Every structure is written in structure tokens, then in C-alpha cells.
Amino acid sequence: MDRRKRGQQGEELAVDFLKKKGYRVLERNFRYERGEIDIVAEDREALVFVEVKSRRTRTFGEAEDAVTILKRRRLRRIAEGYLFTHNIESKACRFDVIGIQFDGERADIRHYENAF
Helix, strand or coil: CCHHHHHHHHHHHHHHHHHHCCCEEEEEEEEECCEEEEEEEEECCEEEEEEEEEECCCCCCCHHHHCCHHHHHHHHHHHHHHHHHCCCCCCCEEEEEEEEEEECCEEEEEEECCCC
16 A cells, blocks of 8 residues: 555544544645645534544654654644634634554554644
């Protein structure tokens, strides 16, 4: 499976996972300027920006380790763009990270609420 297909499969698993937890998925792959947020959802009263990372090996660490300081800054900027383009002014927001480790047909899903 190539990287793009694995990434899409990871996002599908993440959406299903969040829905089962009671999240309401508002948007997928929101693009702003030169960046993208994988999932925008609501969890009770909070607007949640979710970054999904998936890996098939642990050679370079856990999937969620790829959410670096630089990536966090970009995600914040894109989230601000989401708020601006949707005229949202006063709503609690947070950033979650979902790490998915593929092991053959099995997928281990780790969810970090309020990750940064």
C-alpha cells in the first residue's frame, strides 16, 4: 500500500473512531493557504482540529511523533483560517492528534485529546 492510500485509510479509521466516541465531524481536509487540517469536528461544545498520522513501521518512532513544533505552528495558523472563513469568534477550540500504527490488516489507534 502506498503512502497516500495508507494516509487516506488512516483518516477513514480516524473519522469512524471519532464518530463512535460521539464527535460530530464537520469537515475533512480543510485547506487554507498552503496547509491542511485533516479533520474538523465538534466534541460537545468544543471545536476540535484533528491531525491524523499513520505509519506502517516504528523505524522512525510513533506516528504521532511526526507532529513537530513546526507542524503545530502550521496547524494553529490553519485553524485561525478556519475560524476566520467560518466567522467563528467565541468558541472553545482544541487540537487533538490521532496516531495510527498499521500492522498488516490490524490498526492500533491512539487518540490524544488537547495534544497541544
